[in-house]
Amino acid sequence: xxxxxxxxxxxxxxxxQSVAFWCNPISGHAxxxxxxxxxxxxxxxxxxxxxxxxxxxxxxxxDRFSAERLKGxxxxxxxxxxxxxxxxxxxxASEPETTDTQYFGPGTRLTVL
Amino acid sequence: GQNIDQxxxxxxxxxxxxxxxxxxxxxxxxxxxxxxxxxxxxPTFLSYNVLDGLEEKGRFSSFLSRSKGYSYLLLKxxxxxxxxxxxxxxxxxxxxxxxxxxxxxxxxxxxx
Numbered sequence: 001x002x003x004x005x006x007x008x009x010x011x012x013x014x015x016x017q018s019v020a021f022w023c024n025p026i027s028g029h030a031x032x033x034x035x036x037x038x039x040x041x042x043x044x045x046x047x048x049x050x051x052x053x054x055x056x057x058x059x060x061x062x063d064r065f066s067a068e069r070l071k072g073x074x075x076x077x078x079x080x081x082x083x084x085x086x087x088x089x090x091x092x093a094s095e096p097e098t099t100d101t102q103y104f105g106p107g108t109r110l111t112v113l
Numbered sequence: 114g115q116n117i118d119q120x121x122x123x124x125x126x127x128x129x130x131x132x133x134x135x136x137x138x139x140x141x142x143x144x145x146x147x148x149x150x151x152x153x154x155x156p157t158f159l160s161y162n163v164l165d166g167l168e169e170k171g172r173f174s175s176f177l178s179r180s181k182g183y184s185y186l187l188l189k190x191x192x193x194x195x196x197x198x199x200x201x202x203x204x205x206x207x208x209x210x211x212x213x214x215x216x217x218x219x220x221x222x223x224x225x
Contacts, residue, residue, distance in 0.1 A: 042217050062155075100144060
């Protein structure tokens with residue numbers, strides 16, 4: 001079974017630029033999560049999708065971050081414009097309806113200069 | 114509010130046993146997870162507890178006491194490859210859905 005795919009793996013941008021991350025969850029997983037993990041900290045939930053609907057985006061900085069999950073499969077997370085404090089690893093995870101376990105992708109390491 | 118505490122760092126010797134503690138405070142506790150995360154990699158699932166008691170899976174065991182808001186992860190027969198961060202995560206049920214809240218992680222260094 002293929003795991004959660006994310007791209008790019010690494011991205012370096014300057015502040016005020018825009019960036020987008022892509023995630024392809026495990027086939028059949030209805031729930032998809034985006035997390036932000038700052039160095040030395042645990043993952044922090046940004047947004048949770050159930051199929052293509054948003055369940056929780058209470059911690060998403062909506063003035064600069066946006067996310068969508070078209071057709072309930074792939075998802076993109078966008079930051080526009082980026083700030084220095086957005087430097088982090090952005091993790092995507094998916095979860096099947098049959099279990100309570102989230103499966104994580106390899107993450108995208110973002111550096112904002 | 115929600116709070117998860119675990120030690121920042123631990124060291125242990127190859128072949129030994131180590132216990133990583135986690136205490137939590139949440140309003141809608143609905144299970145506790147332990148994840149392993151090697152440097153630069155994604156977290157991988159280790160264990161899940163929703164009822165009190167010990168869950169054993171090979172060299173790894175996890176314990177939960179809901180009344181005390183306490184869990185631990187026990188690693189036996191430590192190997193060098195066990196050097197990683199161990200994340201305690203609580204599933205919190207709020208406003209009709211579950212979400213995972215992660216602790217900051219415990220960085221374990223196993224030395225010969």
